[in-house]
Amino acid sequence: MILMLSEKSCGAIIYLKNGSERLYLLLKYTSGHWDFVKGNIETDEAEKETVVRELREETGIIDASFVGNFREKIEYFYRRRQGEDVHKEVFFYIMKTCTENITLSFEHVDSIWLNYTQAIEKLTFKNAKDLLKKANLFLNKLEK
Ligand code: ATP
Numbered sequence: 001m002i003l004m005l006s007e008k009s010c011g012a013i014i015y016l017k018n019g020s021e022r023l024y025l026l027l028k029y030t031s032g033h034w035d036f037v038k039g040n041i042e043t044d045e046a047e048k049e050t051v052v053r054e055l056r057e058e059t060g061i062i063d064a065s066f067v068g069n070f071r072e073k074i075e076y077f078y079r080r081r082q083g084e085d086v087h088k089e090v091f092f093y094i095m096k097t098c099t100e101n102i103t104l105s106f107e108h109v110d111s112i113w114l115n116y117t118q119a120i121e122k123l124t125f126k127n128a129k130d131l132l133k134k135a136n137l138f139l140n141k142l143e144k
Contacts, residue, residue, distance in 0.1 A: 005080075009090040010050040011038025013135045014064060016097050016113065022139060024119040024132065025102070027058065028110035033124035036131075038090055047071075051093050059111065060103030064095040070138050074127040094135050 013036055015022045026034045039054035041047065048066065055061050075089045102111040114122055116136050123129050 005084055005086045007040060007086055007088045009038045009040050009088065010047045010054070011036045011090055011092050012051045012055055012064070012095045013092055013132060014055065014059075014061070014095045014097055015139075016100060018113075021115055022136075023113040023115055025059070026112050026114060026119060026122055027104075027108040028112075030107065030109055034112075034122050035124065035128055036092065038092075047091055048093065051095070055095065058105050058107060059099075060101070061097050061099045063099055064097040067094040067096050068138060068142055070094045070135060072131055072134055074131055076125070076127065092131055092135075094138065 014025045016025075017023075025037065027037060028034050037051075037055050037058050039050065039058065041050045042053075045053070052064075055064060070093060072092050073089055074092065075087065077085060077087055079085050100113065104111055112122065116132070119132055120129050123132060
């Protein structure tokens with residue numbers, strides 16, 4: 001039997017309002033991809049606690065609040081440098097902030113606020129683009 005390692009992370013599609021436009025925050029990971037804020041769940045943490053902690057650690061944002069009951073999963077497989085294959089699940093929530101200035105941690109090399117169209121272009125992975133599409137539709141409905 002082949003045992004597959006599994007990892008669970010939680011993250012946030014975080015946005016701020018610039019006039020009537022929503023700007024989404026993307027981070028550039030040291031491995032090169034552009035993605036949302038996310039990180040591994042620590043022992044005994046609830047998903048939303050992970051999201052709030054990761055947001056603070058990775059961006060310095062402390063004023064954000066959860067929006068609606070959005071919770072969506074993406075999953076993928078990747079190979080660690082040591083050669084092990086990992087099945088990873090990431091659960092995403094939507095959060096809104098008024099903080100524009102980002103303080104990056106060592107885990108990222110860049111950050112950017114982009115409108116929907118620009119963010120779809122910038123995101124590296126197809127499943128992240130699909131996730132943003134869902135989140136944007138969710139927010140369009142909520143703001144109607
Ligand atoms: P975390 O932010 O959860 O602590 P991490 O920074 O350790 O995670 P990931 O961002 O999951 O790691 O990246 C690990 C590997 O998976 C990298 O090689 C990356 O290219 C790949 N990867 C990241 N996101 C996706 C995705 N949405 N689809 C496919 N592969 C991905």
